[in-house]
Amino acid sequence: MKKSGNLKEIMKFAGTYISVCIGSGFATGQEIMQFFSAHGMISILSNMICMIILAYCGANLLEIGKTARLKSSSDIFTYLCGNWVGGFFKVFMPVFFFCSFVVMISGAGASMNQYYGMNKNIGSFILAILALISVLLGMNKVIDILGNIGPMIVIISVGVGIVTIARNYETFCCTNEIISTLNVTKSVDNWWMSSIIYSGLNLIIATPFLVGVGSTAKNKRNCIWGGVIGGIAFAIAAIALNLGIMSDIQNVYIKEIPTLYMADKIGPIVGIMFSIILIAGIYTTAVPLLWSVCSSFAQEKSKKFIIIATICTVLGFIGGRLPFAMLVKFIYPLSGLFGVIIIVAIFIRRLKINMHGINIKVKGL
Secondary structure, three states, rough: OOOHHHHHHHHHHHHHHHHHOOHHHHHHHHHHHHHHHHHHHHHHHHHHHHHHHHHHHHHHHHHHHHHOOOOOOOHHHHHHHHHHHHHHHHHHHHHHHHHHHHHHHHHHHHHHHHHOOOOHHHHHHHHHHHHHHHHHHHHHHHHHHHHHHHHHHHHHHHHHHHHHHHHOHHHHHHHHHHHOOOOOOOOOHHHHHHHHHHHHHHHHHHHHHHHHHHHOOOHHHHHHHHHHHHHHHHHHHHHHHHHHHHHOOHHHOOOOHHHHHHHHOOHHHHHHHHHHHHHHHHHHHHHHHHHEEEEEEOOOOHHHHHHHHHHHHHHHHHHOOOHHHHHHHHHHHHHHHHHHHHHHHHHHHHHHHHHHHHHHHHOOO
C-alpha cells in the first residue's frame, strides 16, 4: 500500500509539473517551432539539453519545497538568490505572474474565438472563473486536477507528432535542406542557448508553484522522482512535436497554430480533440500563475487569500481584453531572462550542498 501510495504521488507531481509547463505557446506549437524546429536537426540535441535542465531543476524545486520549510512559496527567490537579487524577485515576481495570468486569459479568449467562433470576452471569462474556482479549492485539489490533465496532453502531443512524421518521412530526411530555403522565425539565434532560454521560460512560471507542491509531499524521494519524470515526459512531448513540425516544415511554418494544422491533417476528430487540448494547456498554466500571486500575500484558503484571488481574477479579465499578441511580446522575453537566473541559482545551490558534504567527509577522515 505504501509503495502504491508513493507511486501515485510521484505521478501526480510529474503530471502537475508537465501541466504547469504546457501553456498556450507549447500547445499551439509556436514555441516548439521557434525555439527548436527553426534550427533544423541539431534541435534534437537542443531538446535533450532542455530535458536534462527541466528534470534536474524540477526535482530540486520540489525537494526544496519539502525540506526547506519556507514560510511562503515566494521565499524561494531569497532562498536561491540571496537577499538582494532574491528580494527583487520576491517583490517583482507577483506582478510578473499576474501579467502572465492576464496573457493566459487573453489567449483563452482569442483561442476560443478562433476555434469555435465564441465571443472573445466569453472565452476569457470562462477561463478566469475556472482558474479562480481551482485556486480556491486549494493546492491538493489543484495537484489532483493538473496531475491528470498533464499526462493526457503529453500522450496526444506525442501521438500527433509520431503520425505526422510517419506521413512525411521522406521530407523529414531532408529537413535541413528545406529549412535553409525558408524564412522560419527563430526565438533565439543560437541552438544551444535556445534550449537554456526555453527551459528558463518554463521554470520561471513553475518555480514558486513547484515549491508549494513539494511542501505537500510525503517524502523527499517522491519530490525528486516527480520532478525527474515530469521534466523528461514534458521534453519527450516537445521532441515529438519538434520532429513532427520538422517533417512538414514547408507547410507548417506559415501556420499560426502548427499543432492544430498537424492534427487536422490526421483527421477532423483528432483536430477537435487537439483544439480542446489547446484550451486545457492554457488553463493548466493559468491556475499555477494565479495561485503563485495569491500565495505571495496570504495563506491558502484564508479570507485574505480568497479576496486577493477574486480581485486578481476580475482585474485579469479586464486586462485580458488587451490584444494577445501585444501581451506576449512584452511578457515572454522577460520570462526567459528571469528563468535563466533561476536555473543558474539552482545549480549553484546544489554545488554548494555537494561541496559542503565533501568538506564534512574530509573533516571526518
